[in-house]
Amino acid sequence: xxxxxxxxxxxxxxxxxxxxxxxxxxxxxxxxxxxxxxxxxxxxxxxxxxxxxxxxxxxxxxxxxxxxxxxxxxxxxxxxxxxxxxxxxxxxxxxxxxxxxxxxxxxxxxxxxxxxxxxxxxxxxxxxxxxxxxxxxxxxxxxxxxxxxxxxxxxxxxxxxxxxxxxxxxxxxxxxxxxxxxxxxxxxxxxxxxxxxxxxxxxxxxx
Numbered sequence: 132x133x134x135x136x137x138x139x140x141x142x143x144x145x146x147x148x149x150x151x152x153x154x155x156x157x158x159x160x161x162x163x164x165x166x167x168x169x170x171x172x173x174x175x176x177x178x179x180x181x182x183x184x185x186x187x188x189x190x191x192x193x194x195x196x197x198x199x200x201x202x203x204x205x206x207x208x209x210x211x212x213x214x215x216x217x218x219x220x221x222x223x224x225x226x227x228x229x230x231x232x233x234x235x236x237x238x239x240x241x242x243x244x245x246x247x248x249x250x251x252x253x254x255x256x257x258x259x260x261x262x263x264x265x266x267x268x269x270x271x272x273x274x275x276x277x278x279x280x281x282x283x284x285x286x287x288x289x290x291x292x293x294x295x296x297x298x299x300x301x302x303x304x305x306x307x308x309x310x311x312x313x314x315x316x317x318x319x320x321x322x323x324x325x326x327x328x329x330x331x332x333x334x335x336x337x338x
Contacts, residue, residue, distance in 0.1 A: 150210035161205070165198065168219055169261050171294050171333055172197055174274050175220065178290045179227055181278050188230040191266050197223050198258045220295050273329045277320075284308070288316055293334045 141149065141163040152160035176190035200222050208218060265271055278286060284306050292302045292313075303313035324331060
């Protein structure tokens, strides 16, 4: 099906097609990508920040910073070289590491924080509106409340396997547990999220 000449809505298009369209300057495709990936990025930062309680970054600010950088370099994205989620999480990891670095030197200078605040003020309103709505959503609140009760291993399991989409066997090795143990933990986490009313759409593989 040639989606470019079809009446199929952008919301029904594969993410890989949206990425190719967005690189060519299609704003509708780009906006759809924002709406699809924003919940995962927001949840990822919430999990990472809770696992690293030593610094005071805000998930909402971090997500907006990711998209500020992503929009500036969208024309460099190669949709055929990998999925859009992997590309965005690469930017997210850089943002997180920089926040950690700034936290370590925050007592020495506030210049870095002021620079970030000025940059974030330039993020498109359409991006910040999406992130703010999602941050207040019931689904995000359900997940963050669960994260507050989890140990580090479960938090990393949600982050690496559930949100980043890394293979369960690879995550098990990184956590120092067997694949069977990781699988049981993962099923327990999904069960708890379902019981709390979460739709689990965050953890669907990229199309």
